[in-house]
Amino acid sequence: MAKATPSTAPITEETDEITSEDATTATITEGEPPAVPSDWKESDGSRVRVAASAVLARVAQVNLGDGTVGDLIPVVHRAFGELDEIAQTAVDEIDRLTVLRMKESLLMLTRPEDPGLVLGLAAPDGTLLLDATHITDPLREMYEDNADPDESALRRYRFAISELFHQQSLLAVEEWDEAERRSWADPAVRLFETGVNALWTAARLPDHLIELGLDKVAPGIEAVSVPAGYPVALPAAEHLIGGVATAGEQTPEELLRTLVSLPPTAKFAELGRVLLTSAQLLPVIPPEDFADVSADLYAALRAPFEALAVLDVTDIPEVAVEATARQAANLAFAAAYDVLAAATERYHVEEPSATSATSTEET
Numbered sequence: 001m002a003k004a005t006p007s008t009a010p011i012t013e014e015t016d017e018i019t020s021e022d023a024t025t026a027t028i029t030e031g032e033p034p035a036v037p038s039d040w041k042e043s044d045g046s047r048v049r050v051a052a053s054a055v056l057a058r059v060a061q062v063n064l065g066d067g068t069v070g071d072l073i074p075v076v077h078r079a080f081g082e083l084d085e086i087a088q089t090a091v092d093e094i095d096r097l098t099v100l101r102m103k104e105s106l107l108m109l110t111r112p113e114d115p116g117l118v119l120g121l122a123a124p125d126g127t128l129l130l131d132a133t134h135i136t137d138p139l140r141e142m143y144e145d146n147a148d149p150d151e152s153a154l155r156r157y158r159f160a161i162s163e164l165f166h167q168q169s170l171l172a173v174e175e176w177d178e179a180e181r182r183s184w185a186d187p188a189v190r191l192f193e194t195g196v197n198a199l200w201t202a203a204r205l206p207d208h209l210i211e212l213g214l215d216k217v218a219p220g221i222e223a224v225s226v227p228a229g230y231p232v233a234l235p236a237a238e239h240l241i242g243g244v245a246t247a248g249e250q251t252p253e254e255l256l257r258t259l260v261s262l263p264p265t266a267k268f269a270e271l272g273r274v275l276l277t278s279a280q281l282l283p284v285i286p287p288e289d290f291a292d293v294s295a296d297l298y299a300a301l302r303a304p305f306e307a308l309a310v311l312d313v314t315d316i317p318e319v320a321v322e323a324t325a326r327q328a329a330n331l332a333f334a335a336a337y338d339v340l341a342a343a344t345e346r347y348h349v350e351e352p353s354a355t356s357a358t359s360t361e362e363t
Helices: 044-060 069-088 093-101 132-144 151-169 178-184 187-211 233-247 252-260 264-278 287-309 318-347
Strands: 120-122 128-130
Touching: 044 069, 044 093, 044 187, 044 287, 044 318, 069 093, 093 151, 120 151, 128 132, 128 151, 132 151, 151 187, 178 187, 178 264, 187 233, 187 252, 187 264, 187 287, 233 252, 233 264, 233 287, 233 318, 252 264, 264 287, 264 318, 287 318
Parallel strands: none
Antiparallel strands: 120 128
């Protein structure tokens, strides 16, 4: 299940090495989720996170066509209402807030007049909008509480800090014009961007707590966990980043840091650049062909994420949803490797190294 502090290393449990054959033998299909481990037990939190993910998928299924992003306002407004209803069914307060946090990707798409409860938002003018009850009040309480906080309080504090940290990392985003909003309407771009941002928050938060000395302010906060959410977007992004980083002889942390600083539409392009570099193709591709090869890589990486973004995960166990997300990353990497192999043959360079054909290594 999703955790608040996943490693940025690629997920390796019960996954195969990624090879070009996967691109033709593996598919993302509705009704055929991966097998669920016999010892896995669904929690109420996993139930609501999957239900919320299904809402995001229904929004992704809407084809904007020749319309404008504003045409999505009724769709997004309905989705906000559904997310609010799902959140209300959560038994645990932090699970409820995790569902409400999943509104963010839709808020960045378009903003209905009444989105309901919004936990946080990095406004285009550099202003941080934070909910008082669930974010700023717990932070104030954390500093004012002289007694040893119990686990419930520590989890509220940790969630509030994670939301603040997450929104601060988005402050560099400038106000978008219509073209940029249309790019965000691309479900594959939105899914990968959401996964990168969620992964960055989850991966960096433990160190961030220590750097701020919050383990001294609220002893035990470093030990409690809160869910990261996004059981579709986060595992897919984590797995793909791990594979590309390995191929590019980087650490996943290094590549993640680069990606989080880039605009949404530049992230797949950066993965393509890393792969071209790893395959030693950058110096040999003629300038007149470079745009076409880069576009082929972008399309190869993007297509499985689009299929994943629109996949209906209703009633699928969270552990199977996460496995499906990793499968999509496998397909993206394998399709990209096929592009590299074709370019290698065309431009007569040495075959890509073995590490370029494998995105996971046992650690």
